[in-house]
Amino acid sequence: MQIETQISRKDQIIQTASKLFRLKSYEAASMRDIASELGIEAASLYSHIKSKDEILEIICFRKAEEFLNAIAEVNDIYFDAEEKLRMAIKNHVRIIASDLDAATVFLREWRYLSSEKLKEFVSLRHKYENEYRIIIHQGENENVFDTVDVKFAVLTILSAVNWIVEWYNPKGSMVPDEIADNLTGFILTGLKKKTA
Amino acid sequence: MQIETQISRKDQIIQTASKLFRLKSYEAASMRDIASELGIEAASLYSHIKSKDEILEIICFRKAEEFLNAIAEVNDIYFDAEEKLRMAIKNHVRIIASDLDAATVFLREWRYLSSEKLKEFVSLRHKYENEYRIIIHQGENENVFDTVDVKFAVLTILSAVNWIVEWYNPKGSMVPDEIADNLTGFILTGLKKKTA
């Protein structure tokens, strides 16, 4: 009956790997790099994990699950499309900001997944994208969103939202919710003057 | 006095490398991979190029120059901000579509540049981003663009424009100029119904 908030060795490995995979990429970061960061030998890592592959899988699929749970919750709680979109983006930005290392690996290094896992991963991402497509469709039906190429719109929205891993600074002036609000504003009304 | 349209061995190497760097990433694609694609031995590559690094540098800096030339031309030819933005995006998409392999490497693999070259590369990208910032500012002054966080707006615009390397299909139904028009529409007026 441990009440300690100790983080398991396995999770320490995953956390360290996230940091190094983000910094140097999955291929360039070696098991020796990860081990030395933890003050142990590379061979010792294998008492906790099966392979380098496995680490990447855990990082990518954990994040995928987080994103999918968040969008499911939004669809449960909110009713109108604009609010759904607003909250989906807010959650998305929060998840990225809560663990920037893992989120960056999820977004940037997933290509290195082994081919079976890669297929599964891609299908989870499609599932996530599809949730956004449904929201946009709903907005069109509610007559609050313009009729657009929905696939195209979702790609554009997610690209902007995911791009924040490239510039987000936890010590910067914008907190995650502000970033989300700014993004949503941009997505909803664009750059052009409304009262021109 | 050769009139042949032959492509030099060096350029063949660069083209093949672009393809493989995009497909497998810079680190994972080996010199032996590139050589075998060309039907020669890995050692033979070094008669035409100095190092693997050099290939990446050539790809990244060639593209950087293309992008910078294009935006300079836009600023020379057009006057009002909206038209400048429209044409800048059109050129950007055209450059990406004209050589998807090289563009993808430019956008995805530049992190592997050696540290001196990386610094130079990042400064070229900042220069490019700055040209967009100037256009947005001009639009604010002309009272056609809303006042926004300019840095944020440029990041969002470029993320959407660059994301096309992830889904653009040369054999797909949308030609580059259509993609550019769609993107520009989205960026200018957003998702929300105007006549609600």
Add this chain to the structure above:
DNA sequence: CCTACCGATCGGTAGG
């Protein structure tokens, strides 16, 4: 968790 090690593969060079 360590020592000791393996086979494979890497970028690159020498010398022709």
Add this chain to the structure above:
DNA sequence: CCTACCGATCGGTAGG
């Protein structure tokens, strides 16, 4: 453009 090769490093295993 090739053969022959180098030192370095990789992910991972055996055995304790």
